[in-house]
Amino acid sequence: MxxxxxxxxxxxxxxxxxxxxxxxxxxxxxxxxxxxxxxxxxxxxxxxxxxxxxxxxxxxxxxxxxxxxxxxxxxxCAEPLGRTRTRSRTAPAGSGVRPRHLWRSLPAPPSEPATEPVYDFRVGVPDARLFPLETWRRLVTRELRPALVRSTGYGDPSGHAGLREAIARHIGISRSVRASAADVLVTQGAQQALDLIGRVLIEPGCRVAVEEPGYPPARLLFRSLGARVTGVPVDAEGLDVSALPDSARLVYVTPSHQFPLGTPMSLGRRAALLEWAERRGAVVIEDDYDSEFRFEDRPLEPLQSLDRSGHVVHVGSFSKTMLPMLRLGFLIAPASLQPALRRARQLTDWHGELPTQAALAGFIGEGLLGRHVRKATREYAVRRERILATLRRDFRDWLEPIPSAAGLHLCAHLTSDAGVDMDRVTAYASQAGIALQDLAPYYGEAPARSGLVLGYGAIPAERIEPGLRRLAESFRAAADSQD
Incomplete structure (x- = not known):
């Protein structure tokens, strides 16, 4: 070497x-x-x-x-050296240099569990066992053949042309999004899409409105770009448009399946939000993160398809429908923003991994994505129903499920007379091998409403009821410890 x-x-x-x-x-x-x-x-x-x-x-x-x-x-020498390795090779301490104060105040990224939880109710984690890995391997291998590697140079910052065409057709059929291949910019997941949008639109001190409760990584990202982030309450109809600050120039929403509560934004609220954005000259980011998994009702029209004045940037991701590790997503912006977004993509990582993008184009084009989503939806529907039935039967004294018709998780508020501390509940649950998430951290501003967010993407159906029995024991233990 x-x-x-x-x-x-x-x-x-x-x-x-x-x-x-x-x-x-x-x-x-x-x-x-x-x-x-x-x-x-x-x-x-x-x-x-x-x-x-x-x-x-x-x-x-x-x-x-x-x-x-x-x-x-x-x-x-393959044998032990007979001495303890006390030397380490680390970067210099750098005691004289510091990041901006903001970066010292942001929470550290969540760490992956050292061992896989026995009962995995984590949020936003799809079941990798449902993914057709052998088929995906065939498609990636096909793209890596020498005959298909025509250039060793860089590609279009918007992404692989075939994938952009496939995405435009796919979301046009499945979500009624109005876009051609030229309107699609491929990203490495939704988070990069939000980063690109923020780089193009956010100036230091710019007011950005987000849902409250909402998606913490989006809130933290906008703060890191110098924005003043304001939480706007969410109720049974979605974002309360009347509570939007007049000075907001960017609004981030999850209208199809509000994160984390799960409620969809009503058609009236969608219309009101679009009217507000046009009147204020603001941009609305529509994060359509897991709307493919739908179990009840007909989906409402995306904001992008209702937008007639060009104020909506539609963001999508394949992290939930496929695998998060693939880092594949996209955004569709009004034509006035597209040149700047393409330039921002070039300046960050240029275009991502083109063979993987080409493989996804084939995956979509051959109808394999649609087939996979239908199969996964059937499986997730079973899991979702088991969780709902058990919550309604065994958790009536503690939790009140929030109606939701799509996605990979359910949210439940703590009842007013539950008489338990959620920190204690989650601590006992963790000891019992249960991975779940408290609702409180999804609030950026106090007061936070207590509850639980239960994902069903990663947990096999047969482990749901045993896991929830352990969770019920955790509630009882938490209640007893407070007496």
Whole structure:
């Protein structure tokens, strides 16, 4: 392997090579069993005599750090070195440099659990077992054949042309979104779409309105871009348009399946929001994050299809319908914003991973996405119904489910006379192997209403009832601990 050795400074060259190789072994950069460059090759690269390198190798071999194998080369000793690795290779502390104060105030990203929870009610996690992985592998492999790799250069910042065409057709049929391929900008998930929109529209001090409760990553992202973020209450009809601040120039909403409550925005509220945006010259971001999974009722028209004055940016993602790890999404903006958004995409990561985008174009074009969504919807419907039935039967004293007709999660408010502290409930639930989320953190401003958000994408149907029994025990334990 190539190994960098610095000869800068003073002192014996053999000693400097020796120390740097020893450091690399002790801090783990050179691992047990790895082969070092031949002395002749390393000497040529460093511009020193072969004997200089050989002396360093011989010393390390004598100390048991390296071992020579006749005809094979020199390797890091596969046996324990007989010494504790106390050296670490970390970046400098940088005590004299700091990020902007804002970045020190933002919460750290949530960490993945060390072990998979027994009862996984996490929000926004689809079931990877339902995804046709072998089919996807075939499509990706097809795109990586040499005959299809026509250029080693960069592509269009808007994304793969075939995928843009496929997305425009797909959402035109499934969601009545009005867009051509030229209107589609492919992103690495919805979060990058929000970032691009924010970069193009947000100036320091700009007022951005978000739903309250709402999607925390969007709220934090807008804050990181210098916006003043204001939460606007959500009720049974969705965002309360009458509560929007007059100074807001950007409004972020999840109208098809409000996150996290799950209620859809009524048609009257949609019309009122579009009228408000046109009157104020504001932009509305419509996040259509998991509306493909629908179990009841006919979906209302997206804001984008109702918009006649060009004030809506429609954001979609394949993280829920496929897999979050694929990082695939898109946005559709009014023509006046498209050049700036394409430029912003180029300046961030240019265009994303084109072979994966091409594979998704085939996945959509061959009807495989639609087939997968229908299959997954049937499975999620079973899980959703089991959760609802159990909540209504066994949790009447504690939780009140909020009506919802789509998505991958359910939300339930704590009843007024529940008499339990949700922090204690979630602590007991965690001890019982249950992963779920409290409703309170979805509020950006106090007071937050207590409740639970239960995802059913990752939990098998047969584990739902046992998991909810454990959850009921957690409620009882929390109630008893408060007496």
């Amino acid at each position: 190539d190994f960098h050795v610095s000869l800068a400074g003073r002192g014996d060259l053999s000693v400097r090579i020796y120390r740097q190789l020893l450091d690399a072994v002790l801090d783990g950069r050179l691992r047990s069993g790895e082969r070092l460059p031949p002395t002749r090759e390393l000497a040529r690269r460093l511009g020193v005599s072969r004997n200089t390198v050989a002396v360093a190798y011989e010393r390390l071999t004598a100390e048991g750090v390296l071992v020579g194998q006749v005809g094979a080369g020199t390797f890091v």
